[in-house]
Amino acid sequence: MFDQVQQSRGVYKGQWGSKTFAFKGLLKCGGEFTAQEKIKKLKSGEFKRHVYYNCNHEVDPKCNEPYINQDNLRILLLEFIEKNYKKIEISDKLLAKIEKHYSITQSLLAHYKLEQKLDKPFIEYSRYILTKGNENEMTNFAKGIKTTLSMNNGNIRMHHNR
Numbered sequence: 001m002f003d004q005v006q007q008s009r010g011v012y013k014g015q016w017g018s019k020t021f022a023f024k025g026l027l028k029c030g031g032e033f034t035a036q037e038k039i040k041k042l043k044s045g046e047f048k049r050h051v052y053y054n055c056n057h058e059v060d061p062k063c064n065e066p067y068i069n070q071d072n073l074r075i076l077l078l079e080f081i082e083k084n085y086k087k088i089e090i091s092d093k094l095l096a097k098i099e100k101h102y103s104i105t106q107s108l109l110a111h112y113k114l115e116q117k118l119d120k121p122f123i124e125y126s127r128y129i130l131t132k133g134n135e136n137e138m139t140n141f142a143k144g145i146k147t148t149l150s151m152n153n154g155n156i157r158m159h160h161n162r
């Protein structure tokens with residue numbers, strides 16, 4: 001479905017050689033969602049990495065859940081967390097990061113005497129990671145989410161075992 005990048009040709013030796021996929025393992029459809037990358041050379045000579053997630057078709061060869069690119073997935077995930085944060089189980093490690101981020105944000109607001117009501121700590125942290133986080137931060141964030149999520153017709157849902 002996607003072009004495979006020929007890294008062996010030597011030109012591309014980017015920071016992405018390890019091929020980490022931040023949200024791999026977080027999503028299921030009927031089967032498993034897997035990930036792939038496509039690296040495009042820009043006119044400037046720089047490389048841009050595009051990551052896609054899609055069904056691996058091992059459980060259901062006819063599954064027609066559409067693929068989703070990582071940028072859109074970040075937006076969807078944030079919307080999902082904003083609505084469902086109470087039902088999502090997270091690791092202690094992620095909780096500690098969330099609390100630290102919240103306390104730093106609050107202290108900045110207080111220091112500059114800004115009266116800004118914050119969202120719930122989990123939402124504030126998710127917004128930060130899903131809009132500004134790097135690949136590594138997003139990977140750790142996704143690892144800390146213990147609840148399995150489903151992709152269903154392009155929407156994220158809570159996963160229920162059938």
Ligand SMILES: [Zn+2]
Nearest residue numbers: 029031055063
């Ligand atoms: Zn599927």
